[in-house]
Amino acid sequence: MLQIISVLVENKPGALMRITGLFTQRNYNIESLTVARTLDPALSRMTIVADVEPKLRVQVIKQINKLINVLQAADLTDGPAVAREMVLLRIKSTMENRTAILKEAEIFGARVVDSSVEGFALEATGDQEKMDEFVNVMRSYGEIQVTRSGLIAVSLEMKKLRLAPPVSTSTEAMVIS
Amino acid sequence: MSNLISGSKMLLECLVQEGVEVIFGYPGGVTLPLYDALYDHPIRHVLVRHEQNACFAAEGYAKSTGRIGVCCATSGPGATNLVTGLVDAMMDSVPVVALTGQVTSKLIGSDAFQEADTFGITRSCTKHNFMVKTVEELPQIIHEAFYIAGSGRPGPVLVDIPKDVFQAQGHYEPVTSIHLPGYKVFTEGHSGQIRRAAQMMWECERPLVYAGGGIILGKASGELRDLVETLDAPTVCTLMGLGGLPSDHPNFISMPGMHGSYAANMGMMNADLLIALGVRFDDRVTGRLAAFAPHARVIHVDIDPAEIGKNKTADIPIVGDVKRVLNKLTKVAQELKPAFSGKHSEARKAWWKQIRDWKEEHPLTPTRSTTEIKPQHLMAEIDRISGGNAIVASDVGQHQMWAAQFIRFNGPNQWLNSGGLGSMGFGVPSALGAQLANPDKLVFAIVGDGGFQMSIPELATIANYGLNVKIVIMNNGYLGMIRQWQELFYNNRLSSATLDGFPDAEMLAGAYGFKGRTVDKVEDLASALQAAVDEPGPYLLNVRVAPYENVYPMVPAGGAANEMVLGPPQPVEVA
Secondary structure, eight states: OEEEEEEEEEOOTTHHHHHHHHHHHTTOEEEEEEEEEOSSTTEEEEEEEEEOOGGGHHHHHHHHHHSTTEEEEEEOTTSSEEEEEEEEEEEEOOTTTHHHHHHHHHHTTOEEEEEOSSEEEEEEEEOHHHHHHHHHHHHTTSOEEEEEOOOEEEESSOOOOOOOOOEEHHHHHHHHO | OOEEEEHHHHHHHHHHHTTOOEEEEOOOGGGHHHHHHHTTOSSEEEEOSSHHHHHHHHHHHHHHHSSOEEEEEOTTHHHHHHHHHHHHHHHTTOOEEEEEEEOOGGGTTTTOTTOOOHHHHTSTTSSEEEEOOSGGGHHHHHHHHHHHHHSSSOOEEEEEEEHHHHHOEEEEOOOOEEOOTTOOOOOBOOHHHHHHHHHHHHHOSSEEEEEOHHHHHTTOHHHHHHHHHHHTOOEEEOGGGTTSSOTTOTTEEEOOSTTOOHHHHHHHHHOSEEEEESOOOOHHHHBSGGGSSTTOEEEEEESOGGGTTTSSOOSEEEEBOHHHHHHHHHHHHHHHGGGGTTTTHHHHHHHHHHHHHHHHHSOOOOOOOSSSOOHHHHHHHHHHHHTTOSEEEEOSSHHHHHHHHHOOOSSTTOEEOOOSSOOTTOHHHHHHHHHHHOTTSOEEEEEEHHHHHHHTTHHHHHHHTTOOEEEEEEEOSBOHHHHHHHHHHSTTOOOSOBOOOOOOHHHHHHHHTSEEEEEOOGGGHHHHHHHHHHSSSOEEEEEEOOTTOOOOSBOOTTOBTTOOBOSSOOOOOOO
16 A cells, blocks of 8 residues: 655755665665755655555654654655645657647646657646546557656645754763763 | 864764773774874773674673673775674664774775775664764764664664774864754653553553563663562563563563573463563564464553554553653552552462463473583583673574573673574674673673684684683584474484584683683583683683584474473383
């Protein structure tokens, strides 16, 4: 079953590797992963779609949260959240089906980003199912090439970010020794 | 006030601030600047003979003291040699800080001489790892590394430091605070959950305390004792938790699991409440998980939230530091006691009687013979000499299980072994680290003839530093556990399980400048052990034991914990 995970992570060296490595190490499969900086350039937001047995979903989140650089990992699968994917698609057209392709693209809310005598480049966004359909429909019109972004998601709830406070080194050293 | 010093010196300053007294390590090209700074520095550097053993020794130091162990290796092969030790420390949650040299920053990525992607390689075998980019960030990172290694669920942390960072001059300002916003340690435990747990403890009829390595790591053995005595609950300690409750404590049953006692496993399988403290429901304890403790509700206390519900669902999960949680739990349990007085007292009595019956039906008694030294007998003799007071470092295999079964421990931090990873070659170097940290204690390294031969180079370290380690080799001429499984599950086809050509122990030890002896007669065993202990200095005692002895009881892989094989098949009289 697909699980949508949103991760807020510090932009530290190796942060991405730690997360992807964790998935391989624990035998979870990544379907897609997107990452970009947040408003705070020291942080990145990641959306991971993973194929995980339902009973392991909580464990996955806990394991991600254990990573030192991760500020918050949340399961957005059961919402409330919005998840969208972007599709960039090139399609070869004949002179006869050009209008039909454009009509169809319009139905999916896709935009034409390039047009030539060979065909079009189209851009569409939507949820995963809609994008699957879009790709399927376009394929019926001719040869296509597709790049998908993978899902990005945002929670519709304002979740309070719980962070660890600073600690004083001297006292910690005392406690440990 | 700040002054200009080298990265090497800065690093040592930080180590001093962290209370580090000893580093186990091995120098190399890129750590030369660090070793130059160590040359006249009060921190002691112990030169081991292989980097893997530097990490094992640091683990021995850490496990026997509860402090953070430090090891050091050079770039490339030095760092890759640390890997087994790091995974070992990861699996057993041992606080270790590993310092590795890296090639000069400018050369990183160029496949330079002795370059390896240490940061990438050690990602999955550390709790966290760091790559230092500049001398300015070095002190901060070192303190973060120690904080992460020692707090929460402890573990190994590696800091990879390029040569030019050691050499660079920087202004040093002691670090007073660190901030790791994503590193949340939950220590207190939810008070509502604690109350519910205490209530459940009085409401049940057949409680069992299942205590693990978390008790030792969390320095909570006193608190464990208080709880156990308050409830008068029977208690099992896992392989990692031995010594958490003194072995002679009337509530202590023994170790559960694959080679645990009949009573301990039957206790687990028949309890109606498991009070799981600092444990992870490891497969070597539970056997077939689906069949494990079918009647029990579960209270699970652990500082690592990811351990709760990972293998076994908890009815009452409590995330927190086991010491603090136990403190509160015992307090609440005492408060509630009057309200439940007399309730289930008959059932509790019957439960205790049942456990005593199991103990009597199939007791853990060491096998002895008059003609040969049984390995169990060897462990019983070591136990007699130790009286529960020695530090015992074990290697991995049959001897480890027999040692765990028959050697008593009066307290925590006395039993050192590689439980999770099961790394052969752990015994001797970890004993070395423990002896260094506990110069006045009797330290045994109990090893098999297989694991010992992985550690022979460290005899030089032991000799160099005059470390008073008593190495006892349980020598059966086989990789005993492999031979046992091949006998039981592979039609006794002994494939590469025979260890021929073991060296003469007296000559071997003598070559390193200390005493050694081989003993093969049962009547000589006690005196030979005593002589080894009485020797002022290291000793290598090679004990030839019965070669075909198997470890029992045994839960076969995939079996339920109560499906134990209790002993070898008995000969049948044919009329």
